[in-house]
Amino acid sequence: SQTIHQWPATLVQPVGSPLSLECTVEGTSNPNLYWYRQAAGRGLQLLFYSVGIGQISSEVPQNLSASRPQDRQFILSSKKLLLSDSGFYLCAWGDRVDEQYFGPGTRLTVT
Amino acid sequence: GENVEQHPSTLSVQEGDSAVIKCTYSDSASNYFPWYKQELGKRPQLIIDIRSNVGEKKDQRIAVTLNKTAKHFSLHITETQPEDSAVYFCAASDGGSQGNLIFGKGTKLSVKP
Numbered sequence: 001s002q003t004i005h006q007w008p009a010t011l012v013q014p015v016g017s018p019l020s021l022e023c024t025v026e027g028t029s030n031p032n033l034y035w036y037r038q039a040a041g042r043g044l045q046l047l048f049y050s051v052g053i054g055q056i057s058s059e060v061p062q063n064l065s066a067s068r069p070q071d072r073q074f075i076l077s078s079k080k081l082l083l084s085d086s087g088f089y090l091c092a093w094g095d096r097v098d099e100q101y102f103g104p105g106t107r108l109t110v111t
Numbered sequence: 112g113e114n115v116e117q118h119p120s121t122l123s124v125q126e127g128d129s130a131v132i133k134c135t136y137s138d139s140a141s142n143y144f145p146w147y148k149q150e151l152g153k154r155p156q157l158i159i160d161i162r163s164n165v166g167e168k169k170d171q172r173i174a175v176t177l178n179k180t181a182k183h184f185s186l187h188i189t190e191t192q193p194e195d196s197a198v199y200f201c202a203a204s205d206g207g208s209q210g211n212l213i214f215g216k217g218t219k220l221s222v223k224p
Contacts, residue, residue, distance in 0.1 A: 049209060098210040
C-alpha cells in the first residue's frame with residue numbers, strides 16, 4: 001500500500017530564516033505531487049503541483065519554491081520566511097489524474 | 112477557472128440526527144467530486160467521492176449526491192455520532208489535464224451528544 005511521509009512534523013523559525021520541508025511517497029511510482037498551505041481555521045490553498053521529476057507548476061506568487069529531485073520526493077523551500085508563511089503545510093499525492101491523499105502535515109510557526 | 116462554494120460554514124446537530132452539507136461548482140468540465148474529513152490538528156482524509164457518470168454513492172452512514180445540471184453536490188451523514196465532529200471539505204476537479212482539485216472553504220460539523 002501507499003504511504004506518504006512529511007517532516008518535520010512541527011517547526012518554529014524566525015522571520016528571515018530559510019525553510020526546507022520534505023515529502024516522500026512509498027508504494028507508487030510517478031505520482032502527481034502537491035503542496036498545500038492551510039492557515040489556522042481556514043481552507044486549503046494549493047501552492048505547487050508536479051506531474052514528474054523536475055516539473056513544477058506554481059499556483060500563487062510567493063516567496064516559496066518547490067523542487068522534485070526524485071520521482072517520489074517533493075521539497076518545499078524558502079530563502080527568507082515571512083510571518084505570513086505560518087500555517088499547516090500539507091503534501092498530497094495521487095496516481096490518478098484527480099484523486100489526492102494527504103500526508104500528516106508540517107505545522108510551521110514563523111516568529 | 113473553477114470555483115467551489117460550500118454551505119453552511121458551521122453546522123450543529125444532535126447525535127442521531129442527519130447532517131447535510133452542500134457545494135456548488137462553476138466549471139461544467141469538472142468530473143470528480145471528493146469529500147474530505149479533517150479532525151482537529153490532523154490531515155484531511157478522503158471519505159467518499161463521486162464521478163460525473165454517477166448520481167449517488169453510499170458508504171454506510173455517508174452518501175454523496177450529484178446534480179450535474181444544477182452543478183451541485185451534497186454530503187449526507189445519517190445517524191450522526193460525536194466522532195463525526197470535524198471540518199468537512201468538498202472539492203471539484205478543475206477539468207484540466209493536471210487533475211487539480213478546487214476546494215470549498217469547509218464546514219465545521221459539531222455533533223452534540
